[in-house]
Ligand SMILES: NC(=O)N[C@@H](CC(=O)O)C(=O)O
């Protein structure tokens with residue numbers, strides 16, 4: 001008989017669904033395996049308040065396949081102009097978090113925050129009402145090497161932020177370094193991190209040896225194998241401060257395979273199977289359920305899902321390409337064989 005594992009149904013605590021025709025691709029892919037997903041607000045223009053987040057949620061919900069349980073959890077994008085009133089309205093409208101993009105750090109972050117002290121009144125209000133802060137943790141100054149931007153952000157910004165707002169719940173999103181894993185392990189209660197499948201499966205050699213591989217290009221950028229190993233250790237440790245966030249971020253093929261290619265890996269098509277691969281290789285399949293399905297809702301103070309999913313050890317090959325709004329989209333690990341498949 002085929003080997004199988006059954007888990008409490010998982011959620012994705014960091015995903016990019018985009019907008020318009022892309023939603024026909026991204027929403028069903030996410031809903032295939034996840035019951036809830038935290039939807040990133042870096043649209044053009046960004047989702048900066050309750051009204052735009054509520055309208056965006058409706059556009060997402062219109063693409064949920066009939067009969068599939070899926071709930072998008074909405075987030076607003078912090079700008080230099082976000083004040084306490086915007087936070088209060090967002091909280092009242094059921095927005096569970098706000099996202100800090102340092103201006104210029106990543107895709108569609110031009111409207112992001114130029115100086116963290118500009119949002120101190122917003123952070124104060126978030127701490128009071130219990131809204132979570134999600135952080136793209138990289139410095140952006142040109143003197144800092146791209147491979148060092150995350151760990152310098154911890155020293156320059158994040159450690160002070162978690163001290164200045166001692167009860168604010170903070171998620172250090174898509175961590176990529178040993179320093180970030182160590183920081184979160186040692187941080188106060190209420191500080192957690194998401195980890196992507198691609199940062200667990202790959203390191204910078206996969207992206208740069210034997211020809212440049214644009215489909216591995218994402219931000220924060222893939223680091224050395226040493227950092228990859230530290231992330232695997234953290235994700236499979238059973239420490240509830242680390243949980244699943246795919247950072248699945250679709251960009252059409254022609255925008256990835258370009259002289260100035262976009263950052264982002266599309267993993268939503270097969271995310272849970274990619275994570276299963278990592279946990280199996282580490283000999284820690286028993287730790288997948290906590291990471292994928294329990295620690296996230298516990299952190300967000302939401303109920304754990306009550307239903308289950310089953311993965312079978314039945315090798316299958318990922319498609320070479322997918323369609324997204326009339327364009328081609330290359331899923332991460334396109335054409336590769338995965339051991340585990342969602343039943
Ligand atoms: N991770 C990425 O490389 N890209 C994300 C933005 C982000 O999460 O930083 C995107 O929106 O494309």
Ligand SMILES: [Zn+2]
Pocket residue numbers: 106136173174219220
């Ligand atoms: Zn990011």
Ligand SMILES: [Zn+2]
Pocket residue numbers: 014015016040247249
């Ligand atoms: Zn992201």
